[in-house]
Amino acid sequence: MKLDAATVARLAEQLESCQLEARDTTKITNDYPDMDWDDAYAIQDAIRARKLGRGRRLVGLKAGLTSHAKMKQMGVTSPVFGFMTDDYAVADGGEVRCVELIHPKVEPEIAFVLREALRGPGCHVGAVLAATACLLPGVEVIDSRYRDFKFDLKSVIADNTSASRFVVGGVPTAPAGTDLATVGVILEKNGEAVAMGVGAAVLGNPASAVAALANHLAARGEEIPAGAIVLSGGITEAVAVAAGDTVTLRVHGMGSTSLRFV
Numbered sequence: 001m002k003l004d005a006a007t008v009a010r011l012a013e014q015l016e017s018c019q020l021e022a023r024d025t026t027k028i029t030n031d032y033p034d035m036d037w038d039d040a041y042a043i044q045d046a047i048r049a050r051k052l053g054r055g056r057r058l059v060g061l062k063a064g065l066t067s068h069a070k071m072k073q074m075g076v077t078s079p080v081f082g083f084m085t086d087d088y089a090v091a092d093g094g095e096v097r098c099v100e101l102i103h104p105k106v107e108p109e110i111a112f113v114l115r116e117a118l119r120g121p122g123c124h125v126g127a128v129l130a131a132t133a134c135l136l137p138g139v140e141v142i143d144s145r146y147r148d149f150k151f152d153l154k155s156v157i158a159d160n161t162s163a164s165r166f167v168v169g170g171v172p173t174a175p176a177g178t179d180l181a182t183v184g185v186i187l188e189k190n191g192e193a194v195a196m197g198v199g200a201a202v203l204g205n206p207a208s209a210v211a212a213l214a215n216h217l218a219a220r221g222e223e224i225p226a227g228a229i230v231l232s233g234g235i236t237e238a239v240a241v242a243a244g245d246t247v248t249l250r251v252h253g254m255g256s257t258s259l260r261f262v
Contacts, residue, residue, distance in 0.1 A: 066233025169257030
């Protein structure tokens with residue numbers, strides 16, 4: 001690590017305050033260009049500790065940068081990872097208040113609900129599917145705290161990978177018999193299809209992203225806990241939303257989930 005504990009704590013307070021107050025900031029690597037990957041995750045961990053210290057509950061984890069094309073573009077070989085606390089959760093069909101966000105976008109994802117804890121190293125797709133209670137359609141609302149959605153990879157990791165809200169719904173679907181690579185998704189905004197894709201867009205299989213998360217956590221002495229909801233990463237490009245928009249995700253064989261922006 002390049003940053004001392006006091007700097008990590010100060011940057012965590014800065015980024016979380018931006019999230020809670022819906023205000024933007026410039027990317028932190030402008031001031032700390034030599035910070036490393038461990039620094040970035042240490043800042044994210046400090047944000048999580050701040051939330052848990054105020055009584056929030058950890059309800060899920062998420063993967064980002066899960067397409068091979070995006071990873072190649074950013075010069076990395078694995079996704080990035082973040083967390084979701086209970087205040088990020090939106091009820092199926094529920095509302096998101098845009099005044100609480102800066103510049104929200106939505107991504108269609110496959111959510112994994114785990115019946116058993118997942119541990120690395122060496123976690124693989126088969127282990128993920130065996131530990132999964134069900135699959136659900138999920139929409140993640142990303143909302144970078146960085147001005148104009150401009151950041152580099154270390155800055156976005158520190159900012160909890162732009163996590164802000166999420167919804168899951170639809171029909172709980174057993175992973176057995178589900179071809180996650182070919183499952184089709186349609187993202188609608190105000191009744192019109194705005195993005196379409198298949199599960200293979202996420203590392204060839206969304207379960208691969210969950211396995212990568214388990215292996216990432218293992219290197220840090222952690223695991224994906226039983227009962228966690230894991231968002232496996234955007235299947236399409238993110239779509240900007242604003243007050244008045246209704247977003248619905250339809251996943252073949254899994255039904256749909258939706259949320260409204262007010």
